[in-house]
Amino acid sequence: MSAHWHQRREAGGRFAIWLIRAAGLHAGRAFARAWLYPITLYFFFRRTRERRDSREFLDTALGRPAHAWDILRHIHSYAATILDRIYLLHDTTLDRFDVRVHGLEQIENEIAHGRGVLLLGAHFGSFEALRALSLRRPEVKLRVVMDLKQTRALNELLHALNPEVANNVIDAGVDPGALALSLHEAAQQGALIGLLADRARAGEATATVDFFGRAAQFPVAAYQIASMLDLPIVLGFGIYQGGNRYDLHFETLAASVKIARSERSGELQEWAQRFAARLEHYTRQSPYNWFNFYDFWHRPAQRAQPRSEPVAAAAD
Amino acid sequence: MSDQQTPAEHELASLIVSSLNLEHISAEQFAPEQPLFGAETGLDSIDALELALAVSKRYGFQLRSDNADNKRIFSSLRALAEHIQTHRAN
Numbered sequence: 001m002s003a004h005w006h007q008r009r010e011a012g013g014r015f016a017i018w019l020i021r022a023a024g025l026h027a028g029r030a031f032a033r034a035w036l037y038p039i040t041l042y043f044f045f046r047r048t049r050e051r052r053d054s055r056e057f058l059d060t061a062l063g064r065p066a067h068a069w070d071i072l073r074h075i076h077s078y079a080a081t082i083l084d085r086i087y088l089l090h091d092t093t094l095d096r097f098d099v100r101v102h103g104l105e106q107i108e109n110e111i112a113h114g115r116g117v118l119l120l121g122a123h124f125g126s127f128e129a130l131r132a133l134s135l136r137r138p139e140v141k142l143r144v145v146m147d148l149k150q151t152r153a154l155n156e157l158l159h160a161l162n163p164e165v166a167n168n169v170i171d172a173g174v175d176p177g178a179l180a181l182s183l184h185e186a187a188q189q190g191a192l193i194g195l196l197a198d199r200a201r202a203g204e205a206t207a208t209v210d211f212f213g214r215a216a217q218f219p220v221a222a223y224q225i226a227s228m229l230d231l232p233i234v235l236g237f238g239i240y241q242g243g244n245r246y247d248l249h250f251e252t253l254a255a256s257v258k259i260a261r262s263e264r265s266g267e268l269q270e271w272a273q274r275f276a277a278r279l280e281h282y283t284r285q286s287p288y289n290w291f292n293f294y295d296f297w298h299r300p301a302q303r304a305q306p307r308s309e310p311v312a313a314a315a316d
Numbered sequence: 317m318s319d320q321q322t323p324a325e326h327e328l329a330s331l332i333v334s335s336l337n338l339e340h341i342s343a344e345q346f347a348p349e350q351p352l353f354g355a356e357t358g359l360d361s362i363d364a365l366e367l368a369l370a371v372s373k374r375y376g377f378q379l380r381s382d383n384a385d386n387k388r389i390f391s392s393l394r395a396l397a398e399h400i401q402t403h404r405a406n
Contacts, residue, residue: 176353176361177390180368181381203355205362224362228369261337261366 129238
C-alpha cells in the first residue's frame with residue numbers, strides 16, 4: 001500500500017512543482033497564490049481518492065462529519081505550503097513570512113550539547129519552514145533524511161532552488177551500509193538530522209500505536225538511531241496558519257534514549273506511541289495541516305525484528 | 317573462493333552475532349559470500365549502523381560514508397572482513 005501513495009503523490013507532483021516554480025519565483029507569491037483556488041478546485045473534483053481520504057481524516061479530527069468546505073480548505077492549505085516551499089528554500093531571509101517560534105530554548109538546549117540532534121517531523125505542516133532555525137543558526141547543519149528515489153521531482157526542485165540544502169540531504173534510498181555511515185558522520189558533526197517519523201517506507205519496521213483513538217502503524221527506526229548514536233530527540237513542526245504565518249513548534253521528546261537490544265520491540269513501541277501522541281496533539285489543533293492524503297490507518301504492519309529467521313534461512 | 321570462513325571472517329561473524337544480538341544464527345552459519353544486508357538476510361540499515369559502530373569500537377577505525385567502494389565493502393562477510401584487515405588499527 002505504501003507503493004500506492006508514492007505513485008499517486010509524485011504523479012501530480014511533477015506538474016504542480018513545475019507550475020509553482022515557474023509562476024512562483026517569477027511572478028511573485030501573491031500572483032501565484034491566486035492560482036491556488038483553481039488548483040484546489042481541480043484537485044477537489046479530479047482526485048476523488050484524495051478527497052475521500054481527506055474527508056475520512058477530517059471526520060476523525062474535527063469530531064463531526066466534514067463538509068465540502070472543510071475538504072477544500074484542507075487541499076488549499078496543502079497547496080499553499082507546497083507553493084511556500086519555493087520561498088522557504090530559495091529566500092535568504094524569511095522576511096516575507098510571519099514566523100513565530102515556540103520552544104526555541106528546548107532545541108537550542110539540545111544543540112548546545114554538540115552531539116547532534118534528531119529532529120523528528122511529520123507530513124504535517126511544512127518541514128521546510130523549520131529552515132528558519134537554520135538561518136538563525138547557520139553553523140548548525142540541517143541534514144534531512146529523504147528517499148531520493150521516491151521524491152525525484154521534489155529533489156530536482158530542491159537542487160534548482162537551493163543546492164546547499166540539496167547536498168545536505170541524506171539519501172535513505174542507498175544501500176544500508178552507506179546510509180548507516182552517513183547518519184553516523186552527521187551525528188559526529190553535531191548536525192540536526194531531520195527525519196519524518198509518521199510514514200514507514202516499504203519493508204521498514206513499524207509499531208502499532210494509538211492515533212486518534214485508532215490503531216496506526218508508525219515507523220520505529222528513529223528511536224533505534226537515537227539510541228545507538230546517543231542523540232536527543234526534538235520534535236519540530238512548522239504549522240501553517242494561513243496567509244503568510246507559520247508557527248514553529250520545537251519540543252524535546254527525549255534528552256536521551258536508551259533502548260536495550262534485547263527488549264527492543266516493547267520500548268520502540270512506547271517511543272512511537274509518545275511521538276504519535278504529540279503529533280495527535282498538534283494535529284487536533286491544526287487539522288488542515290495534516291498532509292497524509294491516503295488511508296493512514298490501514299497500512300500493513302511490518303515486524304519490528306524481522307531478522308532472526310530470514311538470516312538462518314539465508315545461511316542454510 | 318571457499319565457503320569456509322577464515323579466522324578473520326569468523327571473528328567478524330562473531331561480532332555481528334553479538335552486536336546485533338542475533339539469536340537464531342551462530343557465527344559459524346554465516347556463509348562468507350552471502351549478501352550481508354537486504355531481503356535475503358533481513359538485516360537493514362539500522363543493523364548496518366549497529367555493525368558500523370561495533371566495527372569502529374573493536375577494530376579502531378571508522379568506515380567512511382564517502383568511500384566509493386562501500387557497496388562492495390558491505391556486500392558480504394568476506395568483503396567486509398578483507399576491508400577491515402587492511403585498515404584496522406588494532
